[in-house]
Amino acid sequence: MYIAETQVRVRYAETDQMGYAYYGNYATYYEVGRVEALRQLNFQYRKMEEDGIMMPVTELKCKFLKPAKYDELITVRVIIKELPSVRMFFHYEVIGEGGEKLNEGETTLVFINMLTNKPCRAPGYLLDKLRPYFE
Amino acid sequence: MYIAETQVRVRYAETDQMGYAYYGNYATYYEVGRVEALRQLNFQYRKMEEDGIMMPVTELKCKFLKPAKYDELITVRVIIKELPSVRMFFHYEVIGEGGEKLNEGETTLVFINMLTNKPCRAPGYLLDKLRPYFE
Amino acid sequence: MYIAETQVRVRYAETDQMGYAYYGNYATYYEVGRVEALRQLNFQYRKMEEDGIMMPVTELKCKFLKPAKYDELITVRVIIKELPSVRMFFHYEVIGEGGEKLNEGETTLVFINMLTNKPCRAPGYLLDKLRPYFE
Amino acid sequence: MYIAETQVRVRYAETDQMGYAYYGNYATYYEVGRVEALRQLNFQYRKMEEDGIMMPVTELKCKFLKPAKYDELITVRVIIKELPSVRMFFHYEVIGEGGEKLNEGETTLVFINMLTNKPCRAPGYLLDKLRPYFE
Numbered sequence: 001m002y003i004a005e006t007q008v009r010v011r012y013a014e015t016d017q018m019g020y021a022y023y024g025n026y027a028t029y030y031e032v033g034r035v036e037a038l039r040q041l042n043f044q045y046r047k048m049e050e051d052g053i054m055m056p057v058t059e060l061k062c063k064f065l066k067p068a069k070y071d072e073l074i075t076v077r078v079i080i081k082e083l084p085s086v087r088m089f090f091h092y093e094v095i096g097e098g099g100e101k102l103n104e105g106e107t108t109l110v111f112i113n114m115l116t117n118k119p120c121r122a123p124g125y126l127l128d129k130l131r132p133y134f135e
Numbered sequence: 136m137y138i139a140e141t142q143v144r145v146r147y148a149e150t151d152q153m154g155y156a157y158y159g160n161y162a163t164y165y166e167v168g169r170v171e172a173l174r175q176l177n178f179q180y181r182k183m184e185e186d187g188i189m190m191p192v193t194e195l196k197c198k199f200l201k202p203a204k205y206d207e208l209i210t211v212r213v214i215i216k217e218l219p220s221v222r223m224f225f226h227y228e229v230i231g232e233g234g235e236k237l238n239e240g241e242t243t244l245v246f247i248n249m250l251t252n253k254p255c256r257a258p259g260y261l262l263d264k265l266r267p268y269f270e
Numbered sequence: 271m272y273i274a275e276t277q278v279r280v281r282y283a284e285t286d287q288m289g290y291a292y293y294g295n296y297a298t299y300y301e302v303g304r305v306e307a308l309r310q311l312n313f314q315y316r317k318m319e320e321d322g323i324m325m326p327v328t329e330l331k332c333k334f335l336k337p338a339k340y341d342e343l344i345t346v347r348v349i350i351k352e353l354p355s356v357r358m359f360f361h362y363e364v365i366g367e368g369g370e371k372l373n374e375g376e377t378t379l380v381f382i383n384m385l386t387n388k389p390c391r392a393p394g395y396l397l398d399k400l401r402p403y404f405e
Numbered sequence: 406m407y408i409a410e411t412q413v414r415v416r417y418a419e420t421d422q423m424g425y426a427y428y429g430n431y432a433t434y435y436e437v438g439r440v441e442a443l444r445q446l447n448f449q450y451r452k453m454e455e456d457g458i459m460m461p462v463t464e465l466k467c468k469f470l471k472p473a474k475y476d477e478l479i480t481v482r483v484i485i486k487e488l489p490s491v492r493m494f495f496h497y498e499v500i501g502e503g504g505e506k507l508n509e510g511e512t513t514l515v516f517i518n519m520l521t522n523k524p525c526r527a528p529g530y531l532l533d534k535l536r537p538y539f540e
Contacts, residue, residue: 009437011433011436011437012286012287012292012436013286013292013294013432013433015286015287016282016283016285016286016287017282017286017287017288017289017340018189018191018287019287020191020287022162022282022283023162023191023192023195024160024161024162024163024166024283025159026159027157027158027162027418028159028416031159031417031418032414032416035417035476044476045476046475049475054153056153056155056158056202057158057199058198058199059196059197059198059199060161060195060196060197060199061196061197062194062195063194064191064192064193064194064195067191070287070454071440071449071450144302146298146301147301147305147421147422148297148298148301148421148427148429150421150422151417151418151420151421151422152420152421152422152424152475154422159418163281163283166281166282167279167281170282179341180341181340181341184340205316205319206305206315206316288459288461290461292432293432293461293462294429294430294431294432294436295429296429296465297427297428297429297432298429301429324423326425326428326469326472327469328468328469329466329467329468329469330431330465330466330467330469331464331465331466331467332464332465333463333464334461334462334463334464337461
């Protein structure tokens with residue numbers, strides 16, 4: 001299992017007139033969390049995309065437990081529970097400044113070869129980074 | 136069962152560098168769909184909020200089947216399968232210009248009395264609008 | 271001079287905790303306004319981009335006179351005061367439901383040949399659509 | 406004169422199909438920049454708003470010199486050239502990873518007393534933080 005955490009501060013742009021972070025922004029918080037989780041493994045999503053593999057999201061689930069507020073420094077915890085094959089599963093927990101869980105969710109992403117526009121296996125250099133956490 | 140459809144055109148702002156509507160924007164498309172679905176019943180979400188009841192989302196699920204493209208005129212179909220009580224469930228299908236299903240999802244929303252900040256029952260004037268579809 | 275109007279409804283996603291449409295969203299309202307202004311001329315921005323010409327924005331100015339509110343059906347008036355050459359200038363007025371001006375602004379866009387990544391002249395088929403308004 | 410810098414990483418959500426950060430997102434980068442510039446003075450915008458003073462933007466200008474790319478770690482430099490009175494002026498420069506200027510702009514904000522909804526002077530505790538830079 002691989003776990004990584006990233007901090008994100010809720011922007012004014014992300015609030016709505018309830019005074020909360022708008023529910024659609026969690027998808028972005030998850031994106032930031034997973035990209036940073038991979039960066040902490042010394043893996044750059046940007047590089048993989050430049051190499052011709054992209055990872056669209058095929059499924060998203062979110063539970064909104066408590067609202068995140070403006071300017072709150074939230075922690076996005078990303079949990080990878082299994083080595084990716086053609087698909088990669090990410091679990092998320094968003095933790096508020098006071099330590100309480102605000103949100104939890106998961107996404108499924110699929111590796112796509114941009115030349116053929118078809119699904120492909122996770123690249124070896126990603127698996128190499130992750131494998132130590134699954135032994 | 137109550138079903139309503141709304142058309143939304145994908146904005147340049149909503150695309151990402153894959154050339155697709157970014158996955159986080161579907162939460163907004165769902166929001167537009169459900170607000171317009173209620174407006175077609177002659178119910179304004181805005182008025183209810185002015186009357187002191189708000190409806191935060193407590194759960195979101197999305198399946199991304201095919202990408203929506205820039206400038207595509209997508210149809211957001213909203214399906215309400217049961218009368219709301221303290222919670223209200225919405226199902227969604229997003230249909231592309233060519234008639235194919237791009238995305239499907241669901242959200243759970245809860246009625247909150249803004250004075251007490253506690254859950255409350257769906258207001259009678261909303262139930263009155265919906266009841267004819269559930270008889 | 272060519273003038274066109276488009277209506278846009280302010281989404282919950284676009285509000286902020288002041289209860290107003292967030293100031294950064296006007297750039298998107300302008301985008302929607304200019305794309306629809308061109309569509310009303312039977313010109314599709316999307317097609318031009320598929321043909322290899324894109325139009326990045328090089329300058330943006332906005333004056334925020336009054337806030338737009340949630341669910342308000344605003345009108346984006348787009349004014350083209352001169353025929354484009356390598357650059358194209360758009361002026362905007364955003365009008366609220368009550369008829370009052372909420373915002374005014376302007377953008378400069380430049381035509382870019384996507385093959386060479388260099389500026390180019392406005393395509394003839396766009397000039398043909400616009401010319402009748404400048405005679 | 407007071408100058409402060411903040412780093413922001415361009416999110417996938419913020420890119421568009423040109424492969425650039427969408428032009429409307431600079432307003433958000435400016436927002437992050439000015440809030441962090443004030444935080445570096447030990448001033449929290451959030452607190453001021455809780456105390457009943459908000460700062461809507463009344464004017465925005467941006468020049469887009471070069472595009473910011475996905476995952477680029479941009480620097481938002483905020484420059485305050487004069488002490489605020491009823492209005493506060495911010496200047497911005499956005500610097501790319503390679504050190505080149507990508508964007509420059511300015512905003513005007515006005516202090517509003519949320520009780521009366523009328524303009525008011527900058528609070529003393531903000532002026533106290535800024536004054537040392539203007540002596």
